[in-house]
Amino acid sequence: MRLIREYAHVRVPATTANMGPGFDSFGMAFRFYDEVEVRPITGATRVVVEGVGAGSVPTDDDNLVVRALRAGLDAAGAPQAGFEMRCVNRIPHGGGMGSSASAAVAGLMLARGLISEPEALGDDAVFALATDFEGHPDNVAPAVFGGATVAWTQSDGLPRMAPMPVDESLPVSLLIPPSSTRLSTQEARQVLPVSVPRADALFNTSRAAVLMLALAGRPDLLMAGTEDRLHQEYRRSVLPASMAVMDSLREQGYPAVISGAGPTVLVLAELEEATRQTLANHGWTVLAPGIDTTGAVLG
Numbered sequence: 001m002r003l004i005r006e007y008a009h010v011r012v013p014a015t016t017a018n019m020g021p022g023f024d025s026f027g028m029a030f031r032f033y034d035e036v037e038v039r040p041i042t043g044a045t046r047v048v049v050e051g052v053g054a055g056s057v058p059t060d061d062d063n064l065v066v067r068a069l070r071a072g073l074d075a076a077g078a079p080q081a082g083f084e085m086r087c088v089n090r091i092p093h094g095g096g097m098g099s100s101a102s103a104a105v106a107g108l109m110l111a112r113g114l115i116s117e118p119e120a121l122g123d124d125a126v127f128a129l130a131t132d133f134e135g136h137p138d139n140v141a142p143a144v145f146g147g148a149t150v151a152w153t154q155s156d157g158l159p160r161m162a163p164m165p166v167d168e169s170l171p172v173s174l175l176i177p178p179s180s181t182r183l184s185t186q187e188a189r190q191v192l193p194v195s196v197p198r199a200d201a202l203f204n205t206s207r208a209a210v211l212m213l214a215l216a217g218r219p220d221l222l223m224a225g226t227e228d229r230l231h232q233e234y235r236r237s238v239l240p241a242s243m244a245v246m247d248s249l250r251e252q253g254y255p256a257v258i259s260g261a262g263p264t265v266l267v268l269a270e271l272e273e274a275t276r277q278t279l280a281n282h283g284w285t286v287l288a289p290g291i292d293t294t295g296a297v298l299g
C-alpha cells in the first residue's frame, strides 16, 4: 500500500444519538458539516483549525483527526508521513452533536483518500475503526452512512449497523445552548445508573419500536416514540437548562429529546418563529438543517 494522492478533502455530517428511547443505538445525520483537507508533507504535522475548537484543540499529531488518519493508514498497511491539515469546524464540541465521532470518521476517510487502494478502507471498515477509536457506534454509523441508523455491538464484540427507514422530509430542529454549558460525554455518562428497573427497560423497548414506525412515515407517533426512561431523567442534574427546555417543548406538543449526551436539544419538528425567537433571546442557537442522507463524502 502506498500514499499516492497529494491532497484529500472530506465533508462529515453532524449527528445525533439516542433520539429519546434508542439509547446508545439510534442515530441520525444532519446537513451540517465539518470539512477537513490534508496534504502529506515531509516534516512535522501542522494543523490549522478554523471555527469550533480554534485555539483549544491540538494543532499537531495529538489532534483527533490526525490520530484517526494515522490509525486508518496503519489499518490499511500504508506508510505514515507528516501532514498539513486544515479543519473547518462547525459542529460544537461536547455539544451532543457527535463532534468526536465526526472527527474520527474524517480522519479515516482522509486516509482512504490518500492511499493507493481505497477499497482497503471501505465504509464498513471506517465504521468499525471509528467505533473502536471513538467508542460510540450510534454517532459513528450516521456520520459514515447518513440518514437514520441503528447500531449495536454483536456478541463477538464487533459493532454492526443497519439503516432505519426515515421520511427524509421530516423537519428537524437543533437547539444549541450557549457555549458555557458544554458537557463532555464522559461527564454525562458518569451520572447514569448501573442498572434500571425492569419496567423502565420495557418502556423503552416499546417506545424505540414506536419511534422506528414514526420515522418511517407516522408523524402521529412521534410524541410516544420519543419518550425515554433510560438516560434523560438521570442526566437532569448535569443538563438542567436543556431538560427544562425539552420539558417545556414537550408540554407544547413538540417531540423534543436530548441530542446524544446533551446539552443540545433535538426536536423532530419545525419550531414556531416565536419559540425560536425566545430561545435566541436566551443565547440559544437554533438550526433547522434537514437530514443528511449521504454520510461522509470525499472530494
Ligand SMILES: Nc1ncnc2c1ncn2[C@@H]1O[C@H](COP(=O)(O)OP(=O)(O)OP(=O)(O)O)[C@@H](O)[C@H]1O
Residues within 6 Å of the ligand: 017, 034, 053, 057, 058, 063, 064, 065, 087, 089, 092, 093, 094, 095, 096, 097, 098, 099, 100, 101, 103, 136, 139, 183, 184, 185, 186, 259, 260, 261, 262
Ligand atoms: N474536529 C475535532 N478536532 C479535534 N478534536 C475534536 C474534534 N471534535 C471533537 N474533538 C474532541 O472531542 C471532544 C468532544 O467529545 P465528546 O464525545 O465529549 O463530545 P461530542 O462528541 O461533541 O458529543 P456527543 O458524543 O454527546 O454527541 C472535544 O472536547 C475535543 O477534544
Ligand SMILES: N[C@@H](CCO)C(=O)O
Residues within 6 Å of the ligand: 017, 018, 023, 024, 025, 098, 136, 138, 139, 185, 188, 189, 231, 260, 261
Ligand atoms: N449514546 C451516547 C452518545 C454520546 O455520544 C450517550 O448518550 O452517552
